[in-house]
Amino acid sequence: MPTVSMTVNGKTVSRDVEARTLLVQFLREHLNLTGTHVGCDTSQCGACVVHVDGRSVKSCTMLAAQANGASVTTIEGLAQGDKLHPMQEAFREHHALQCGFCTPGMIMSAIDLVKRNPNPSEETIRHELEGNICRCTGYHNIVKAVKAAAANM
Amino acid sequence: MYAFNYHRPGSLAEATKLIAANTEAKLLAGGQTLIPTLKQRLAQPGDVIDLGGIAELKGIKVEGGSVVIGAMTRHGEVASSAEVKKAIPALAALAGGIGDPQVRNLGTIGGSIANSDPAADYPAAALGLGATIHTSKRQIPADKFFTGMFETALEEGEIIVKVAFPAPKRAAYQKFENPASRYAIVGVLVAETANGVRVAVTGAAPSVFRWTEAEAALGKSFAAGALDGLKAKADGLNADIHASAEYRAHLIGVMARRAVAACG
Structure with missing residues (x-):
């Protein structure tokens, strides 16, 4: 299994995952960051949008391995303590x-x-x-x- | 998704070596078609070769009157490029109309052209502007590249490196889009080039094609009125729940006139 490493909401994370793992599965199932949702699972609804290197993408249509080395921001990474974005x-x-x-x-x-x-x-x-x-x-x-x-x- | 082995080569040489050793492998560009295909288990490649780590496939350059776009350049980068907007504004506008912002942040020109989806936008740009597709093996003129529905002239193990678009005198792209997917039900790119007028039609037939009757009429007089009385034939056009072949034939004329008018 490939090792996938990336920065998520400012923290470096690394997991051994199957190559077919989608970025949204990596976030939700491996990092327990369930704020990113899966709606249609067909790249249309946008419930799974996260930022990869500053650009918004649909995380249900990207492999976690494609984000190897990238900086990812999810909804959980926006607020600064109690202060909302x-x-x-x-x-x-x-x-x-x-x-x-x-x-x-x-x-x-x-x-x-x-x-x-x-x-x-x-x-x-x-x-x-x-x-x-x-x-x-x-x-x-x-x-x-x-x-x-x-x-x- | 079925399991596969994942490869992420760092150079074009490494990628061509990998694909030559395993011609059943799939090349992953932006993944906006391939990943949904894999998720639906419509394909089961044993190996996936991700081209995302190859710097030499990325970037936009203007060289001697041509806009040269690396195969792994994202639609959003083409749409927002000051150089493309200046040299071929119709190309930037076309790229900015593909899918939605998130799809444009991942989808690539090389992936779109290699896929040759009958309703994709980029094939109309490549054929209508008379682009040249540079691959790991050779250079292919767009006129010889698109050979059918999801079919191209690419051989096994051949990788698109870049696409060179000669800047036209003027050009415009107009599409009648599916409001849900924003794929073209019919899209027409009209260009006045150094070698005459070119009219490329996507969405209407199994593959992008040139409407030669319209090219001849516009060659005599480059005005929307020059197309009056000219009708595209419905024979062989696509028909689905969104539009019949006859309706698509009608839309070709409408979109072509709008594109000529948009050329200014």
Whole structure:
């Protein structure tokens, strides 16, 4: 079994895993970081989005071995102690979640989009969130939260 | 997913040696098609060779009027590249319309072209702009590269190294996309090049193809009106729950006119 090593939320981790292990399985089942969700498992819904070397990716469509040596950030790595990341805070403030299942992926995608578009329009936010699906259809407040967070990031 | 042996070569030479020793192995580029295929157990390779660790396959250069893109360059990098936006804005826009941001952060140009998906965007860019595909063995003009549905001229053990796009005088890509997958139901790239007008159609047929009647008409007069009365034939076009062959034939004309208009 190959040894996979990476930095996850600032900590170096190393595990011997089967080559077919997906990044999301590595995070959830080997590191017990269950904040990253599996929704559709077919690269469409975005519940599994994490950052690999600063870029948002769908961790259900990447092998853990492909992230060997990379720096990975998950939803668990955003808050600083008790202080939420501005995007998390904005989601709470604007009631941008109902059931909350899509929220970790939404937040990880939203942070990446604000990094690339520091002052995004509503249209840009909606377009950039194409890879994330909310089955509660709570998009309206999600867009509001992303816009508000962009001003505080 | 079935189990496999994983390899991560650090150089093109090492990768070609690995694939030559095991022609049943699968090459892993961005994985946005291969990994879903493996997850559904539609393929069972004994070995997977990950090209992600090969620096010489990455990067974008402008060389003598051509944009040269390394096979492992991500769609998002092409879409946001200042050099590509300047030299061939239609190419940057096409890359920026593939899938969603997360797919664009992993998917690669080499993977897309090697896969030759009938509904993929990059084949339209390669064929429409008259690109040259540089492989570990030779150079293949795009006109000879795409040979059928998921079929290319690539031989066993041949690896795409880079794709060179000559900058056209002007070009534009327009697609009628599936709203869920954002694959092209029909996509048309129109380019006015040094060697005449080229019109490449993706999504409509088993493989990307050139609409030669439209090229002839636009060669005489490069205006959307030059295509009036010209109809693409429905024979042999794809038909599925999203669009019939007749509807796709109609869309080819609509997208071609829009692309000409977008050329400005």
